[in-house]
Amino acid sequence: MTRLVISGYYGFGNAGDEAMLVSMVRSFRALEPAVELTVLSADPARTRANHPVTSIGRLDLLAIAMALGRADALISGAGSLLQDVTSRRNVYYYLGVMGLALAMGKPLVVYANGIGPLRARAARRLTAGILARARLITVRDEQSLQELQAMGVQGILSADPALALEPPGPERGRAVLRELGGGGDGPLILVAPRHFPRSGRTFAALAGAADYLVRMSRARVLFVPMQLPEDGQAASAIRERMREPAMELRETLSPADLLSLTGQAQVLLGVRLHALIFASVMGVPAVGIAYDPKISGFTAAVGLPSLAPGDLRAEDVLIEVDRMLREGPAIRHELVARVRTLREQAEAGARLTMDSLGRKT
Numbered sequence: 001m002t003r004l005v006i007s008g009y010y011g012f013g014n015a016g017d018e019a020m021l022v023s024m025v026r027s028f029r030a031l032e033p034a035v036e037l038t039v040l041s042a043d044p045a046r047t048r049a050n051h052p053v054t055s056i057g058r059l060d061l062l063a064i065a066m067a068l069g070r071a072d073a074l075i076s077g078a079g080s081l082l083q084d085v086t087s088r089r090n091v092y093y094y095l096g097v098m099g100l101a102l103a104m105g106k107p108l109v110v111y112a113n114g115i116g117p118l119r120a121r122a123a124r125r126l127t128a129g130i131l132a133r134a135r136l137i138t139v140r141d142e143q144s145l146q147e148l149q150a151m152g153v154q155g156i157l158s159a160d161p162a163l164a165l166e167p168p169g170p171e172r173g174r175a176v177l178r179e180l181g182g183g184g185d186g187p188l189i190l191v192a193p194r195h196f197p198r199s200g201r202t203f204a205a206l207a208g209a210a211d212y213l214v215r216m217s218r219a220r221v222l223f224v225p226m227q228l229p230e231d232g233q234a235a236s237a238i239r240e241r242m243r244e245p246a247m248e249l250r251e252t253l254s255p256a257d258l259l260s261l262t263g264q265a266q267v268l269l270g271v272r273l274h275a276l277i278f279a280s281v282m283g284v285p286a287v288g289i290a291y292d293p294k295i296s297g298f299t300a301a302v303g304l305p306s307l308a309p310g311d312l313r314a315e316d317v318l319i320e321v322d323r324m325l326r327e328g329p330a331i332r333h334e335l336v337a338r339v340r341t342l343r344e345q346a347e348a349g350a351r352l353t354m355d356s357l358g359r360k361t
Contacts, residue, residue, distance in 0.1 A: 001032075002035045003035075003071045004075050005068055005074050005075065005101070006040065006074075006075045007058070007075070007077075008077055008078060009079055009081065009090075011046055012043070013227055014274075015252070015278075016272065018255055019162040019165060019258075019277075019278070020162050021051055022051065022165065023162055024078065025053060026164075027164060027346075027347060031350060035354075036054070038053065038071065039053045040058040040064060041055045041057065069104065073106055073107040073108070073357050077113045078111050081094045081114075082114075082118065083115070083118060084120050091123050102133055107357060108130075108133065109134065109138075110134050111353055112139070112158050112161050112349055113137070114141060114144050115145075115147040115155075118147070127151065128151035128152060131153045132152070135357075136353060137154070137155035138157070139155050139156070141297040142157065142301075143293055156352065158346060158349030160274075160277055160342075162274060163342045163345075163346050164343050165281055167281055167283075168259050168263075172256070172260040182247055184218065186218030187325060188222065188264055188265045189220065189267050190224050190279075191221060191223050191224065191268075192231070192271060193206070194230065195230065201309070201312060203234070204241055205316065206238050207239070208317075209314040209317035210246060215244060220247065223238070223246060224249050224258070224262070224275065226258075228250075231272070232248070262275075262282050263284065265284050266325060266328060267321050267325060268285075269317065270286055270295075273292075273298060276298055276299065277298065280335055283335050283336050283339075284332070284335075285325075285332065286304050287324065289309055290306040290309065291309050302338045303334050304331075307320065
């Protein structure tokens with residue numbers, strides 16, 4: 001039986017990271033049903049309740065060392081763990097866990113990571129030094145592969161694990177929409193916001209676009225948080241700039257329920273990467289707001305547009321939404337084909353990982 005410790009951004013209530021963990025657990029168990037998984041989490045009780053895994057505190061150094069002592073390997077991922085844009089501390093945390101595993105003689109697998117941006121020289125040097133000792137590195141996009149190459153480290157292109165999730169049925173999504181009072185025959189437009197530096201202009205553009213869609217197309221606008229309370233605060237900041245009514249999801253949904261809800265939409269406007277991934281899995285046309293290179297990298301991979309936030313106007317958003325609504329069937333057809341390829345890449349990454357560790361069938 002293989003024993004793995006998984007390190008990532010788990011237990012924080014982020015729907016994207018929880019979706020990646022769901023997919024990782026399913027993929028590893030499909031390859032080796034008896035695999036034992038221990039997840040480092042900010043909320044171990046919640047992680048144990050939501051996933052069929054063992055979980056320990058991500059800051060409990062003694063428990064982590066004991067878990068690594070019993071483990072066959074450390075899996076670091078998935079997600080944008082090795083970057084210093086959203087936080088300068090987190091990259092050192094993840095590198096520290098990797099360094100501990102290596103010091104204990106445990107194989108390191110860096111799994112479906114987004115690498116960079118890494119702006120601090122010290123973080124970049126330390127990252128390159130630790131990754132050079134990994135048994136296997138898979139990354140979720142071309143840009144991350146280029147970052148690795150720039151550091152002199154070899155990796156393999158995979159895909160975000162959430163892309164391997166199977167689309168759920170529509171029942172739960174329809175029920176959530178009814179509970180929110182989201183009936184009507186106008187197009188359903190989802191907005192998945194988040195704060196980022198100098199986001200005020202983007203929020204004003206999204207508010208203006210949403211107002212126009214409600215007035216002119218009888219659109220039903222629904223703000224969908226991927227992480228509470230942070231995204232709820234971002235939604236409030238946009239709604240305060242609006243004159244027309246809009247709905248807001250105020251609860252944390254499971255990845256499956258959030259996927260089902262996303263599947264009800266005609267268009268999604270996403271600042272959050274995994275909102276765009278959820279839309280793609282469900283075949284929903286989407287427009288990315290590229291506050292981070294990972295957004296434009298993903299939208300390019302699936303053939304969707306992205307808009308730069310710097311000088312964004314409501315008109316820019318409306319042009320893309322109008323195209324999404326007019327060309328919906330063709331866009332959905334293309335999305336299905338592209339996501340199928342990415343799903344195969346994600347599943348191949350799981351097989352590579354287990355094979356590199358000598359999985360036991």
